[in-house]
Amino acid sequence: MIPGRLLLLAFLSLIVGLVTARRAPRLWLAATLTGAGAALAAATGVLAGGEVWEWRPTLAVGGEAVHLRLDAVSAFFLALLAVLGGAGGAYSRAYWTDAAHPRSAPSGRAWWNALLAFMGLVLLSANGLHFLIAWELFAVSGYFLITRERHRREVRQAGWLYLAASHAGTLCLFAFFALLAARTGSWELGPMRGRAELAPLFWLALAGFGLKAGLFPLHIWLPSAHANAPSHVSAILSGVAIKMGIYGLVRFSGWLPVPEAAAWTIAALGVVSAVLGVAFALGQHDLKRLLAYHSVENIGIILIGLGFALVAAAHGNPVWAQLAFAGGLLHVWNHGLFKALLFLGAGSVLHATGTREMSKLGGLWRAMPWTAGCFTLGAAAISGLPPLNGFVSEWLVYLGLFDAVGSRSSAAWVAVPAVVLLAMTGALALACFVKVVGVVFLGLPRTETAKHAHESGWFMRVPMLVLASACVAIGLFPMFFWPAVARAAAAWQPAWADAPVPEPLYALSACNITFALLGLLAAALLWRRVRRNGLSRAVTWDCGYAAPSARMQYTAGSFAGIITGWFAWILRPERHAKLPEGNFPAHAHFAEHTPETVLEKIVEPTGRLVMAVSTAVRRLQHGRLQSYILYLLLGLIALALLAFAGGGR
Amino acid sequence: MTTVLDILLRLAVWLLLAPLLPGVINKVKAWIAGRRGPPVLQLYYDLAKLWRKGVVLSTAVSPGHVAGPAVAWVAVLSAALLLPLGPAGTALSFRGDALLFVYLLAVARFCTSCAALDTASAFEGMGVAREVSYAVLAEAAVITALLTLALQSNSVSLGTMLVPSAGAGAGLLAAGLFLVLLAENCRVPFDDPNTHLELTMIHEVMVLDHSGPPLAAILHGASVKLLLFAVLLAETVLPIGKLSPLMATAALAGSVLVVAVGVGLVESLFARLAFRRVPMLLTTAFLLSLFALLAAWKGAGA
Numbered sequence: 001m002i003p004g005r006l007l008l009l010a011f012l013s014l015i016v017g018l019v020t021a022r023r024a025p026r027l028w029l030a031a032t033l034t035g036a037g038a039a040l041a042a043a044t045g046v047l048a049g050g051e052v053w054e055w056r057p058t059l060a061v062g063g064e065a066v067h068l069r070l071d072a073v074s075a076f077f078l079a080l081l082a083v084l085g086g087a088g089g090a091y092s093r094a095y096w097t098d099a100a101h102p103r104s105a106p107s108g109r110a111w112w113n114a115l116l117a118f119m120g121l122v123l124l125s126a127n128g129l130h131f132l133i134a135w136e137l138f139a140v141s142g143y144f145l146i147t148r149e150r151h152r153r154e155v156r157q158a159g160w161l162y163l164a165a166s167h168a169g170t171l172c173l174f175a176f177f178a179l180l181a182a183r184t185g186s187w188e189l190g191p192m193r194g195r196a197e198l199a200p201l202f203w204l205a206l207a208g209f210g211l212k213a214g215l216f217p218l219h220i221w222l223p224s225a226h227a228n229a230p231s232h233v234s235a236i237l238s239g240v241a242i243k244m245g246i247y248g249l250v251r252f253s254g255w256l257p258v259p260e261a262a263a264w265t266i267a268a269l270g271v272v273s274a275v276l277g278v279a280f281a282l283g284q285h286d287l288k289r290l291l292a293y294h295s296v297e298n299i300g301i302i303l304i305g306l307g308f309a310l311v312a313a314a315h316g317n318p319v320w321a322q323l324a325f326a327g328g329l330l331h332v333w334n335h336g337l338f339k340a341l342l343f344l345g346a347g348s349v350l351h352a353t354g355t356r357e358m359s360k361l362g363g364l365w366r367a368m369p370w371t372a373g374c375f376t377l378g379a380a381a382i383s384g385l386p387p388l389n390g391f392v393s394e395w396l397v398y399l400g401l402f403d404a405v406g407s408r409s410s411a412a413w414v415a416v417p418a419v420v421l422l423a424m425t426g427a428l429a430l431a432c433f434v435k436v437v438g439v440v441f442l443g444l445p446r447t448e449t450a451k452h453a454h455e456s457g458w459f460m461r462v463p464m465l466v467l468a469s470a471c472v473a474i475g476l477f478p479m480f481f482w483p484a485v486a487r488a489a490a491a492w493q494p495a496w497a498d499a500p501v502p503e504p505l506y507a508l509s510a511c512n513i514t515f516a517l518l519g520l521l522a523a524a525l526l527w528r529r530v531r532r533n534g535l536s537r538a539v540t541w542d543c544g545y546a547a548p549s550a551r552m553q554y555t556a557g558s559f560a561g562i563i564t565g566w567f568a569w570i571l572r573p574e575r576h577a578k579l580p581e582g583n584f585p586a587h588a589h590f591a592e593h594t595p596e597t598v599l600e601k602i603v604e605p606t607g608r609l610v611m612a613v614s615t616a617v618r619r620l621q622h623g624r625l626q627s628y629i630l631y632l633l634l635g636l637i638a639l640a641l642l643a644f645a646g647g648g649r
Numbered sequence: 650m651t652t653v654l655d656i657l658l659r660l661a662v663w664l665l666l667a668p669l670l671p672g673v674i675n676k677v678k679a680w681i682a683g684r685r686g687p688p689v690l691q692l693y694y695d696l697a698k699l700w701r702k703g704v705v706l707s708t709a710v711s712p713g714h715v716a717g718p719a720v721a722w723v724a725v726l727s728a729a730l731l732l733p734l735g736p737a738g739t740a741l742s743f744r745g746d747a748l749l750f751v752y753l754l755a756v757a758r759f760c761t762s763c764a765a766l767d768t769a770s771a772f773e774g775m776g777v778a779r780e781v782s783y784a785v786l787a788e789a790a791v792i793t794a795l796l797t798l799a800l801q802s803n804s805v806s807l808g809t810m811l812v813p814s815a816g817a818g819a820g821l822l823a824a825g826l827f828l829v830l831l832a833e834n835c836r837v838p839f840d841d842p843n844t845h846l847e848l849t850m851i852h853e854v855m856v857l858d859h860s861g862p863p864l865a866a867i868l869h870g871a872s873v874k875l876l877l878f879a880v881l882l883a884e885t886v887l888p889i890g891k892l893s894p895l896m897a898t899a900a901l902a903g904s905v906l907v908v909a910v911g912v913g914l915v916e917s918l919f920a921r922l923a924f925r926r927v928p929m930l931l932t933t934a935f936l937l938s939l940f941a942l943l944a945a946w947k948g949a950g951a
Contacts, residue, residue, distance in 0.1 A: 363709070365713075383755070395752075398745070398748050402745075405799070405800055408946070423788050423792035427781070430758065431785065434766065434777060438767075439766075442766045442769070443709060502744075504744040504745050507741065507743035507746075508743065519723045523716035526718065526719040527716070529862045533861055534703035536705050537706055537708050538705050538707065539707065539709075540707040540708070540770045540858055541768075541858055553769050554774020554777075559777070560778075
């Protein structure tokens with residue numbers, strides 16, 4: 001029982017970290033890294049060996065016997081949790097220091113370990129009640145990590161929104177698990193695909209887990225929480241915490257029967273999330289908010305894979321479904337890796353310049369070459385470009401979808417728009433990340449703060465380098481990672497056991513490696529040629545203008561203007577402009593802001609309506625005894641009338 | 650060993666023939682305008698000259714500036730190598746290489762865009778914004794065209810997808826792909842390769858600050874991309890697999906020439922569109938591909 005010992009070691013290390021977090025940050029880091037390493041080893045063991053680890057001690061919590069279980073699906077997510085937990089922990093050592101944050105840093109370290117431990121517990125629980133407890137503790141630890149800077153108003157607001165959304169989701173899950181327990185007679189979880197009467201319950205799971213995953217109309221909490229949390233927390237929120245929603249959906253769609261309509265809904269919501277996530281991202285001018293919307297996009301891509309696998313399962317055609325599912329699952333890892341990398345990069349920018357506003361940055365490659373390089377690599381990966389990891393998973397999803405179209409079944413009708421919109425999502429993501437890299441890291445510094453930025457320390461650089469090399473590794477050698485994906489897929493759908501590495505994956509890997517090497521070689525050769533021919537420097541072509549300034553560079557807003565114009569129907573950008581007028585215009589300004597449309601145009605008005613109705617109803621409650629007696633009398637008369645009317649029978 | 654030789658031979662074909670196409674287009678344009686025009690081999694001379702020239706780099710650029718054109722050039726060439734060359738087929742073919750083809754072109758776009766933004770020029774920012782925005786619609790059209798071919802041939806590999814003719818929807822597909830070719834290669838009516846006003850350019854403005862060998866790589870890469878789209882268009886329409894090798898080669902060469910003449914004619918007879926109209930024309934290209942897809946669906950189902 002090696003996984004068991006490793007998990008125990010991981011748990012004990014996290015506890016040691018929890019205890020030492022306040023006084024001994026070095027010991028905390030060592031303990032957290034040990035814990036992450038042990039958890040990664042346990043997950044790797046299960047993914048490589050394929051056996052399920054189960055533990056049923058004679059111990060009851062809340063009246064239910066403890067039952068922990070690590071199968072390939074759990075291990076798949078646990079591996080991601082371990083990698084990002086370790087990387088983020090090391091990063092926070094230099095990013096959120098005791099010197100800069102004397103009050104929030106020590107407790108932040110403790111909450112970090114709590115978050116890791118509770119997320120691990122969610123992955124291990126095989127009992128509905130314990131799953132709920134772990135889920136709630138994980139959500140609350142997340143809240144305390146998001147609100148590290150509680151003195152800032154927008155952080156408190158983001159925290160409340162997160163907590164409210166999280167609890168709305170938990171409410172659905174309470175209903176889900178309680179109904180499940182009521183119908184099966186036990187809180188024990190496990191495969192029950194044969195029991196068709198449980199199918200409607202999946203809708204509750206979709207709402208609850210969907211809120212956590214942040215699929216399109218339920219993503220309202222996500223942008224502000226990710227933007228206002230410290231960057232290492234954003235990285236783990238986006239990399240792992242929202243994946244807990246995906247874990248829930250994968251887990252319970254594997255164990256419970258899924259109504260066919262829910263399968264279609266997941267696929268459709270995936271497509272919608274992918275396109276609208278990236279559209280909203282294009283409208284943002286806050287670097288971390290932009291990255292947060294890209295999480296919505298990538299969750300969409302993952303759900304396209306899952307949705308089509310579920311649709312196919314209903315049609316008994318698991319051939320192409322396996323590719324789509326494997327693609328979606330691999331995208332869980334890939335998105336975790338490159339999104340965490342991008343958030344850590346954004347954190348380094350924030351650390352060096354103190355602003356997330358892209359229009360105040362620019363030309364950061366001079367001061368921060370390492371961060372710029374890592375961020376650009378992450379940007380290429382998230383845009384799905386070969387030879388990096390994002391392309392591999394999107395390619396698998398595409399293959400599944402192409403075969404779905406080729407099958408000419410009813411799934412093909414959804415697969416056609418899915419393919420087209422996925423391609424457009426890819427191109428939009430590319431546009432968005434060209435914008436980010438170009439505006440933040442390339443060009444000239446737009447402000448003094450950007451000019452005086454500094455590279456971050458090794459504690460921040462090494463985690464970024466680790467994540468970047470993981471992105472390259474999955475891109476160049478996908479076949480080494482396929483067995484893990486295949487094991488997890490087989491744990492989800494037993495019919496897919498022992499799927500060999502698809503033949504084209506080797507060819508793709510060969511192409512990626514060749515392309516990477518040739519690209520490097522061509523760059524080196526061209527650079528040598530340039531050096532040999534002679535190199536001189538001059539100003540950028542400015543059309544002969546006499547006084548160019550760095551502020552004349554294209555801005556993020558104008559860059560995205562064409563595309564945000566196409567999506568104005570949903571983005572609803574707010575423009576405040578005073579145009580220059582007259583022969584000698586004195587003052588002019590222009591500002592554009594893309595609101596969170598679903599939150600501000602739908603959820604908030606609904607909330608206000610509910611509040612207004614409640615306030616109106618509250619007038620009935622005023623403390624005057626006479627009126628209360630009148631209510632009683634009226635109530636009695638009404639009841640009497642009812643009794644008389646119904647008493648005739 | 651033979652595979653390596655095979656790949657090198659193909660590479661030579663792509664590398665050497667590609668710069669011919671812009672020369673043909675320019676000759677057609679000159680001919681229609683009643684001028685004598687530059688020689689057909691002009692681009693070869695230009696490339697040779699640029700390769701020997703010194704480089705002026707902007708003071709604003711990062712060390713990655715030269716890597717952009719290099720990687721973009723490799724990406725376009727790699728995409729070209731995935732295409733079958735008439736009767737010779739492909740050197741490397743695997744399931745899903747059609748998608749690699751599309752995404753390699755995206756890599757080239759990413760690299761040239763980043764290299765352009767590197768110069769801190771508002772003009773180039775404007776060009777990049779147009780390039781990446783219009784590419785969204787062009788990519789939708791291309792992927793729909795590939796989906797049509799995949800449906801037609803029951804394969805996701807360019808080597809087999811392009812062998813039969815596109816069947817019922819061939820005409821629609823050809824029209825759609827021709828529009829995409831014009832947009833992706835920055836020809837009239839989407840862009841004007843001869844314009845001298847930075848504000849109205851897309852591609853030309855992105856390479857304003859490149860010179861010497863990097864500019865040569867960009868120009869050569871652009872000509873390979875043009876040839877690549879012309880070959881894709883020709884093989885989509887022609888039933889290459891059904892012809893004898895000699896006939897197939899002749900048909901492929903002939904139709905690539907026809908495409909080049911067509912581009913020249915469009916360039917001589919039409920004006921550049923206003924930028925706000927460009928998305929509509931690209932949407933038309935997408936719709937043409939979509940109708941071809943429906944035709945393929947119905948055609949094989951009946």
